Amino acid sequence: xxxxxxAILADDTSAxxxxxxxxxxxxxxxxxxxxxxxxxxPSREKDPRKSLHLDDVPTPEVAPGEALxxxxxxxxxxxxVWTSIFxxxxxxxxxxxxxxxxxxxxxxxxxxxxxxxxxxxxxxKTGEGVQMWKPGDKVVAHCLSVELEAPQGxxxxxxxxxxxxxxxxxxxxxxxxxxxxxxxxxxxxxxHLTWEEAASPGLxxxxxxxxxxxxxxxxxxxxxxxxxxxxxxxxxxYATQFALNGGATPVCVVSSPEKADICRKMxxxxxxxxxxxxxxxxxxxxxxDPREWKRFGQKIRELTGxxxxxxxxxxxxxxxxxxxxxxxxxxxxxxxxASTSGFMHQYDNRYLWMNLKRIIxxxxxxxxxxxxxxxxxxxxxxxxxxxxxxxLHETGExxxxxxxxxxxxxxxxxxxxxxxxxxxxxxxxxxxxxxAINRFRGV
Numbered sequence: 001x002x003x004x005x006x007a008i009l010a011d012d013t014s015a016x017x018x019x020x021x022x023x024x025x026x027x028x029x030x031x032x033x034x035x036x037x038x039x040x041x042p043s044r045e046k047d048p049r050k051s052l053h054l055d056d057v058p059t060p061e062v063a064p065g066e067a068l069x070x071x072x073x074x075x076x077x078x079x080x081v082w083t084s085i086f087x088x089x090x091x092x093x094x095x096x097x098x099x100x101x102x103x104x105x106x107x108x109x110x111x112x113x114x115x116x117x118x119x120x121x122x123x124x125k126t127g128e129g130v131q132m133w134k135p136g137d138k139v140v141a142h143c144l145s146v147e148l149e150a151p152q153g154x155x156x157x158x159x160x161x162x163x164x165x166x167x168x169x170x171x172x173x174x175x176x177x178x179x180x181x182x183x184x185x186x187x188x189x190x191x192h193l194t195w196e197e198a199a200s201p202g203l204x205x206x207x208x209x210x211x212x213x214x215x216x217x218x219x220x221x222x223x224x225x226x227x228x229x230x231x232x233x234x235x236x237x238y239a240t241q242f243a244l245n246g247g248a249t250p251v252c253v254v255s256s257p258e259k260a261d262i263c264r265k266m267x268x269x270x271x272x273x274x275x276x277x278x279x280x281x282x283x284x285x286x287x288x289d290p291r292e293w294k295r296f297g298q299k300i301r302e303l304t305g306x307x308x309x310x311x312x313x314x315x316x317x318x319x320x321x322x323x324x325x326x327x328x329x330x331x332x333x334x335x336x337x338a339s340t341s342g343f344m345h346q347y348d349n350r351y352l353w354m355n356l357k358r359i360i361x362x363x364x365x366x367x368x369x370x371x372x373x374x375x376x377x378x379x380x381x382x383x384x385x386x387x388x389x390x391x392l393h394e395t396g397e398x399x400x401x402x403x404x405x406x407x408x409x410x411x412x413x414x415x416x417x418x419x420x421x422x423x424x425x426x427x428x429x430x431x432x433x434x435x436a437i438n439r440f441r442g443v
Contacts, residue, residue, distance in 0.1 A: 001025065001177060004070050005416050008122050011425075013136035021068065021125055022059055027114040027176030028395045029055045030083055035090040048084035048403055049396035057114060060172055060180050063104045064128040067183045069139065071415040072195035072423060074174040075118040075386075076395070077203045077234065078340055081403045083115050083168060084396075088343060091115075094169040101147070101162065108171035116175030117143035117167040120189055120199035120423070121416070130183050138189040138423075141181050142370035143203050145170050156216060157366040165364060174199075175395055177416050187371055190378040192429035194421050196412035197384040197437060201238070201377050204410065206365035208238035209373035211313065211335050213246060216369070217362045218311045218335040222247030227300065227309035227327065229316050231268065232259040234402075235338065237385040237409050237440070239313045240266050245381055251300055251309065258443060262408060265439045270303040272296075281323050288346065293326040300327055311335060318342025330355045337362045380433045385409030387440040389420050409440040 001022050007015040030051050038046040062068050083091045091113055099109025123137040133139070145166040146157045153160025167173025172180035189198050211217040212226065220226065226243045230236040231252030243250035244267050251270045252263040260271045279296055283289040300309065308329035314321060317339025324334050325347040336359060339345070352359070365373065376382040389412040390398040401407040414420065424430055430437070 001416070004124065005418070008070060008072065008416065009418075009422065013122055013138070016070070016122060016124055017135040019124070022178070024056045024058050025177040026054055026392065027057050027178075028116065028392065029053050029057065029112040029114050030091070032090075032092045032111040032113075035086050035092060038085055043085065043087060044404070046085035046087075048081060048399035051084045051086070052115070052396040052399060054393050054395070055112065057112065059178060060107050062125050062127045062180065065130060065182055065184075066127040067123050067130065067133055067181055067186060068125040069119060069121045069141065069179045069181060070124045071119045071121040071174055071176055071179050072417040073120050073199040074116045074176075074413045074415055075196075075200040075202070076398045076402045076411045076413065077117050078338060078402060079117055079165060079168040079203075080115050080175065081399050083113065084399050085403070091168060094164070095171055098164060098170060110171060114171055114173050114176050115167055116173035116179070117165060118199050118202040119174035119179050120195045121179070123186070124178070126183060133183050133186055137186075139186045140189050140198050140202055140374060141166070141174065141179070141185045142187060142206050142365070142367070142374070143167060144185060144364055144367060144370065145182055158216070158363060175392070175413060175415070177392075184367055187374045188378065189423075190374070191426040192380065192424060192433065193377075193384060193437070195417045195423040196389050196414060196420055197386055198423065200384045200386045200410040200412050201374070201382070203364070204234045205238045205377065205382065206370040206373045207337060207362070208235055208242055210365035210369045211337055211362040212239050212242050212311065214365070214369050216366075217360060218313075218333045220246055220248050220311060224248040224310040225251060225304055225307045226311045226313060227251045227253065227324070228313045229253045229320055229324075232262040232408055233405075234385070234410050235315050236313070237262075237266070238382065240268055241382050244268065245376070249304070251303060259408065262440060262443060272299055272303070281320065288322045290326070290348070293323045296323050297327040308332065315339070316341045318345055321345040322347040325357065325359070326351050328357050331357065333358045333360060335360045335362050380429060383433060383436040383439075385440045386412045387443050388412070389414060408443045
């Protein structure tokens with residue numbers, strides 16, 4: 001592993017073709033025999049630091065159409081939090097189900113799960129039949145794992161019946177020194193970004209692109225008013241950038257003055273600070289308060305000059321969904337994923353049906369959407385949102401930050417990279433965008 005690291009740090013990636021693949025590597029895992037460790041505890045009290053382990057694990061064989069990647073950096077997504085607290089189900093059920101489809105898929109059904117759905121690194125080895133990628137290529141990976149043997153996925157790969165999220169519903173994820181991916185997950189690493197910066201957009205950037213921009217999501221157009229919950233967070237920070245980049249008007253909902261300042265740095269002007277306004281959409285755990293929906297809608301109209309949102313970018317879920325349906329304009333769209341505050345949504349259907357609104361479910365992105373989202377990062381039109389970076393052995397702490405929303409943007413994790421700031425090959429482009437690249441740092 002040291003030879004691999006040295007070759008990458010020396011930018012002698014051609015030497016990787018001759019390096020022996022290690023028999024094992026270090027990865028962040030959860031253990032099947034600990035899946036019940038948090039039973040009976042409220043979600044907020046479940047501690048990822050207790051369930052995420054740094055283990056030596058055997059290196060999997062590389063099958064046709066796959067690549068083994070030396071991971072320089074990765075990042076934390078909410079699916080790693082869900083994995084670590086075994087909610088809504090243990091991910092070992094996903095691995096077991098995947099393992100039944102073929103002998104090669106059986107490799108993933110193990111008593112440990114190497115987690116993580118982001119990476120930036122260097123291709124170390126490819127399987128048979130791979131033509132587009134070779135050892136030494138600098139890459140990032142999107143997290144769509146898909147078989148594409150059934151007809152349903154050939155118009156939109158997210159519709160494939162065997163579509164899965166790598167590192168969450170499959171094994172050998174990116175929070176590790178090595179990762180196993182299908183080569184159709186690979187995309188070129190943006191050359192003006194460091195390893196940790198390049199690793200961080202993957203899942204959330206692609207998810208926000210499909211959810212907001214794509215024809216499969218809200219199909220945002222110029223001039224749209226877009227209400228964005230958690231606009232400085234992992235998903236919301238990319239939605240805010242896409243809205244601004246695409247000629248829409250974001251209305252950014254945040255929970256503190258510090259988060260409001262981040263949105264302003266991104267270029268947003270219309271901001272609602274929930275802590276300042278004191279919205280209480282639930283009068284008790286079972287009852288929502290429509291008067292608060294109305295007050296929230298009035299605030300939006302004050303900011304927009306009387307317009308309701310054409311699109312509501314929804315991901316908190318239970319806490320906010322009733323308000324989202326209420327405030328969307330007549331004929332407007334609520335596009336939803338994630339549900340980090342709870343999966344069981346409640347809303348007043350009269351406001352949906354009588355005002356001809358739509359709810360669209362959106363989940364990650366297909367390969368083309370992920371490629372286009374990454375292309376915008378590579379062009380310097382969309383920027384990473386890294387606020388903090390941890391070493392691999394402190395991944396539990398990083399996941400705990402995300403679990404308790406004590407972070408901004410994305411939390412990065414160094415894997416083989418020994419320190420931050422490495423991996424940049426286009427310093428001129430970096431200088432052009434340095435302020436935007438760093439606007440989340442230290443917040």
